Amino acid sequence: MIALFIARVVGKVVATRKDEKLEGIKLLIIEPLKRDGTPCGKPLVAVDSVGAGAGEIVHAVKGREASLPLPRAGAPVDVAIVGIVDRPDAGEPRSCC
Numbered sequence: 001m002i003a004l005f006i007a008r009v010v011g012k013v014v015a016t017r018k019d020e021k022l023e024g025i026k027l028l029i030i031e032p033l034k035r036d037g038t039p040c041g042k043p044l045v046a047v048d049s050v051g052a053g054a055g056e057i058v059h060a061v062k063g064r065e066a067s068l069p070l071p072r073a074g075a076p077v078d079v080a081i082v083g084i085v086d087r088p089d090a091g092e093p094r095s096c097c
Helices: none
Strands: 003-013 027-032 044-048 057-062 079-084
Touching: 003 044, 003 079, 027 057, 027 079
Parallel strands: 044 079
Antiparallel strands: 003 027, 003 057, 027 044, 057 079
């Protein structure tokens, strides 16, 4: 089962060294959100597969499926940003909390 949740981008990670399969891929810090938009849980480092920016609300996926949107198979990824939320009022988003 895919663990899809919403989060807010709160920062970026600068890495002088990382796994070669992650070269050229942006790492962002995201804060999981409840359904009402309030933060919940600890911040996470996520790979950005969609070009998200600071302050944006995003869809993220946790677990084994997180590396699927990346161009290189087998990248060591636990959390990935897979979409940007354009309209947070368009339905009931799932929270991770």
